[in-house]
Amino acid sequence: MIKRYLITLLLLCSAGTVIFSYYQSYTNNPWTRDGQVSAHIVSITPRVTGQVINVYAEDNSQVKQGDLLFEIDPSIYKASYHKALATKRQAVALLAKAKNEEQRALNLEKRTPGAVPVLTLNNLNNAVETAVANVELAKANVEEAKLNLDYTKVYAPTNGYITNLNLRVGSQVVANSPVVALIDEDSFWVEGYFKETDLVGVNPQDTAYVTLMMHNDVQLKGEIKSIGYGIAKQDGSTGQALLPNVNPNFQWIRLAQRIPIKVKLDELPDNLQLRVGMTASIKIIK
The missing domain is CATH 2.40.30.170 (Efflux pump adaptor protein, beta barrel domain)
Known part of the structure; x- marks a missing residue:
């Protein structure tokens, strides 16, 4: 009988030791x-609106930074870019004309003082400054049109994995609306x-x-x-x-x-x- 109690006591002590050891391990670690x-999930968002004409990425595929993912129809943005270039050339021509008219008036004023009214000289100078501003505006419009044209091609901003891709050729995408999820690898x-x-x-x-x-x-x-x-x-x-x-x-x-x-x-x-x-x-x- 005593032997049975001793064995039971030893088993209880062993179990208590094991439990205490596990408790200490859990507490310390x-x-x-x-x-x-x-x-990090990167939302691929087109910067321009248009119809998708090509999709180069596949669902659940790995891409590298700079890979072309899809392309938006660039037709309207090409037209806007060429229009901006033409407007810039027109602004440059008007600036040259304004400068010529001002220079002619200044030369005449030098040869014959008082031949050109001061108001006319001021107006000609204002016309040149306006033409300069128009050229700068035209240059900015060209840059904007070129950016929009470049934005028709959407590239991967980082290395990662395309997931849940539902984009298809013919789909209409809207600027600043996410269309593809890219998991940064x-x-x-x-x-x-x-x-x-x-x-x-x-x-x-x-x-x-x-x-x-x-x-x-x-x-x-x-x-x-x-x-x-x-x-x-x-x-x-x-x-x-x-x-x-x-x-x-x-x-x-x-x-x-x-x-x-x-x-x-x-x-x-x-x-x-x-x-x-x-x-x-x-x-x-x-």
Whole structure:
């Protein structure tokens, strides 16, 4: 009987030791399964309105910075550019004419003082200044028309991955309205949400180990880049009749809030591709 009690006591002590060890490890090295892969999403937005005549990118394809993604019908913008060039040439000709008329009047005034009224000289000078301003305006219109013509070709602003591409030849795009999502391939990070009680002593540059659900046999190493400084308040938002919304809670339970932490990963295996939204587990080593 005593032997049985001793064995039971030893088993309880062993179990308590294991539990305490795990508790100490969890306390000293916070861990969460509430992690997710994130990256910067670049909204590809055309700068001009028109019909798409060519699409060079494919859905879920990788592109490099400067790659041509799609092209908008440039016909109307070519016409506007040529019109602006013609207006510029006309403005330059009018400037030359104004300068000639002013110079002629000045020469006549030098040969025969008083032959040209002062008001006429002032008007001729004003005409030259107006012509100069018209030339500058024409040059600006040419630059604007040239930019609009260049904007008919939309290029990738960064290296990344095209996703959810629904653009087709013949589609009508509108200026400043996003049409394609580009995931910046150089901006991936893992964001984890830790209980506030687990973040005591955790600082940026601490080491973190990440395990992806899709690749649970690979442990990735990284470091904490930042710890969130705030989260949205659940209570206090305005509800019906402009009264604050207050969620009921149990007085004997205080739930720890979740604080976001960003983890920048070190080198990745060649056969592992990060994808936005992937689930991850994160363990922080203090």
